[in-house]
Amino acid sequence: MMAPLVQVEGLSKKFGSVRALGDVAFEVTSGEWIAIMGPSGSGKTTLINILGGLDRPTSGRVVVDGTDVANLSERELTRYRAEKIGLVFQQFHLVPYLSAVENVMLAQYFHSVADEAEAARALVRVGLGDRLDHLPSQLSGGEQQRVAVARALINQPKLILADEPTGNLDEANEHTVLDLLQDLHASGHTILVVTHSPAIGRMADRRIELAHGRLTQIVVNVG
Amino acid sequence: MFWRILWRLLWASRSRLVLALVAVTAGAAVCAALVNLDLDAGDKLTREFRSLGANVVVSPAQSAGADSTMDFGVMSQIDSLHAPEIIAAAPYLYVVAQAGPQTQGSAQAAPVLLIVAGTWFDQVAWINSWWSVTGRRITDRGDTAECMVGQEAARSLGLTPGSQLTLRSGSREATLSVAGVIMSGGSEDSQVFVDLTTAQNLAGLNGRAGLVQLSVRGSTTAIENVMHRLAGALPGLDVQPVRQLAAADGRLLERIRGLLFATVALILVLTALGVLAAMAGLALERRRDVGMMKALGGTVRRVMRFFLAEAAVIGILGGIVGWGAGMLLADLVGEQVFATSISPRLIVLPLTVGLMIAVALAGALPLRLLGRVRPAEILRGE
Numbered sequence: 001m002m003a004p005l006v007q008v009e010g011l012s013k014k015f016g017s018v019r020a021l022g023d024v025a026f027e028v029t030s031g032e033w034i035a036i037m038g039p040s041g042s043g044k045t046t047l048i049n050i051l052g053g054l055d056r057p058t059s060g061r062v063v064v065d066g067t068d069v070a071n072l073s074e075r076e077l078t079r080y081r082a083e084k085i086g087l088v089f090q091q092f093h094l095v096p097y098l099s100a101v102e103n104v105m106l107a108q109y110f111h112s113v114a115d116e117a118e119a120a121r122a123l124v125r126v127g128l129g130d131r132l133d134h135l136p137s138q139l140s141g142g143e144q145q146r147v148a149v150a151r152a153l154i155n156q157p158k159l160i161l162a163d164e165p166t167g168n169l170d171e172a173n174e175h176t177v178l179d180l181l182q183d184l185h186a187s188g189h190t191i192l193v194v195t196h197s198p199a200i201g202r203m204a205d206r207r208i209e210l211a212h213g214r215l216t217q218i219v220v221n222v223g
Numbered sequence: 224m225f226w227r228i229l230w231r232l233l234w235a236s237r238s239r240l241v242l243a244l245v246a247v248t249a250g251a252a253v254c255a256a257l258v259n260l261d262l263d264a265g266d267k268l269t270r271e272f273r274s275l276g277a278n279v280v281v282s283p284a285q286s287a288g289a290d291s292t293m294d295f296g297v298m299s300q301i302d303s304l305h306a307p308e309i310i311a312a313a314p315y316l317y318v319v320a321q322a323g324p325q326t327q328g329s330a331q332a333a334p335v336l337l338i339v340a341g342t343w344f345d346q347v348a349w350i351n352s353w354w355s356v357t358g359r360r361i362t363d364r365g366d367t368a369e370c371m372v373g374q375e376a377a378r379s380l381g382l383t384p385g386s387q388l389t390l391r392s393g394s395r396e397a398t399l400s401v402a403g404v405i406m407s408g409g410s411e412d413s414q415v416f417v418d419l420t421t422a423q424n425l426a427g428l429n430g431r432a433g434l435v436q437l438s439v440r441g442s443t444t445a446i447e448n449v450m451h452r453l454a455g456a457l458p459g460l461d462v463q464p465v466r467q468l469a470a471a472d473g474r475l476l477e478r479i480r481g482l483l484f485a486t487v488a489l490i491l492v493l494t495a496l497g498v499l500a501a502m503a504g505l506a507l508e509r510r511r512d513v514g515m516m517k518a519l520g521g522t523v524r525r526v527m528r529f530f531l532a533e534a535a536v537i538g539i540l541g542g543i544v545g546w547g548a549g550m551l552l553a554d555l556v557g558e559q560v561f562a563t564s565i566s567p568r569l570i571v572l573p574l575t576v577g578l579m580i581a582v583a584l585a586g587a588l589p590l591r592l593l594g595r596v597r598p599a600e601i602l603r604g605e
Binding site: 045049052054055075078079080081082083085087089091093094095096097098102105106107108109110111114151163 | 224225227228231232234235236511512515516517518519520521522523525598599602603
């Protein structure tokens with residue numbers, strides 16, 4: 001049997017005296033699409049931040065592609081983010097003074113070497129071949145989110161983490177981004193999406209549901 | 224990619240960076256002007272001081288007994304030191320002579336005794352450039368046909384420029400034309416200045432000199448060094464400073480230099496504060512971008528390199544433009560204060576640019592602090 005890509009065991013996170021996550025455990029197999037759901041304050045974003053190497057757990061074990069994230073130094077965490085993780089955020093978080101293609105190239109630059117042709121191909125893949133030199137302010141919300149997806153994919157990460165990727169989009173753009181995520185899933189990418197949207201929850205292979213920082217259930221979607 | 228992002232950064236923040244650039248350029252201009260003045264006007268100031276008279280005297284050792292003169296070869300020995308600090312060296316031989324304006328047919332009835340100073344006029348012109356002269360100042364060494372007369376002596380002998388003056392010492396006699404009358408306010412006013420050869424002939428002391436006056440430029444230490452070398456090269460002779468003048472020269476020069484450097488230091492601090500103010504606003508705007516870059520896997524070093532390079536560019540641009548402005552400023556100050564043009568010193572350019580890069584980097588402290596930003600906090604919107 002293939003080893004899981006993500007293993008989470010006894011994961012807890014406290015901010016001061018506030019417990020954000022408590023004793024969370026689950027596994028994700030390579031190629032799976034997981035929806036992380038739950039009400040506000042249930043610890044979804046904290047979980048995805050820890051998986052993405054942006055935060056450290058207070059206790060527990062988080063292993064991604066054989067790397068125990070909890071034991072990495074600050075420098076190793078940075079390298080981990082560059083090499084293994086693709087991040088997509090609700091607020092897009094593009095660098096405002098860089099064009100679409102330069103925003104994608106920035107991720108390449110921090111990973112290894114910037115390659116403009118490759119970055120342009122990634123944007124063509126998300127349907128932005130005619131927007132390469134546009135600044136984020138010249139793009140719609142949906143287009144910005146597609147740039148963020150292209151940026152997340154450019155270094156062929158093991159794991160794509162998306163935090164409410166459609167939360168700031170209208171219905172038409174939401175569909176575009178969801179189609180994109182489905183394509184990525186179909187092509188074998190492992191995706192963890194934090195969402196409030198039941199529709200996205202149903203599209204995923206499994207739903208991990210959190211409440212008050214605890215994992216309440218894991219639902220396997222059938223069909 | 225690095226230069227591409229750097230260019231985007233500079234262009235996107237141009238309105239804020241212009242403020243920093245103005246601060247750096249203004250600071251660079253004043254610093255470059257002051258440093259250039261210090262380098263160039265140091266020489267000019269010294270020359271100004273040196274026009275106040277000799278500051279070192281070489282004379283026969285007191286232990287030499289009755290012989291109050293020395294061999295004239297002392298001048299060659301001083302020359303052979305090749306000390307650039309020695310601006311001028313004038314030998315003197317003093318003779319007491321009877322003097323009177325030459326009258327047709329007979330000598331004056333009551334001759335006046337006065338001191339005749341034989342010297343090199345070309346050197347005296349350097350050392351005693353502050354003398355006020357009516358008529359013409361003799362500037363040629365070896366001019367044995369003319370003399371210059373102190374104003375007291377001229378008055379008592381009824382001499383004016385163009386008069387003839389006969390000097391007698393024993394059986395020796397010299398008749399000279401008065402080129403100019405000296406007003407010094409000192410003992411020179413009652414003396415007659417002739418070429419050294421004339422004085423040697425009058426005294427019957429060919430090849431001898433009574434003392435040598437030297438004008439030495441530089442700090443107290445530089446002057447002392449030259450005196451030490453002179454003493455070593457001239458055994459048996461006394462090398463003495465004209466103490467008050469030599470010390471005052473050095474002290475004044477050091478004080479002026481101290482003032483210049485204190486001003487430069489103050490301007491550097493003020494410039495850094497100006498940059499700091501401009502960069503503080505920029506740092507707030509960039510907090511989110513830095514958090515994002517770190518989230519994408521950018522190391523602190525790699526991310527900070529953009530912002531430090533940005534500050535360095537400000538330093539380089541401000542330094543170069545400021546240097547140009549500083550040279551114009553230095554020239555203006557040189558004309559106004561020293562009545563002379565100041566030559567731009569090329570060494571000031573790298574020095575100014577280097578200082579401005581350091582100042583801009585110091586002023587970019589708020590941007591450097593961005594390295595501590597935690598991406599998770601930024602992405603959470605904190």
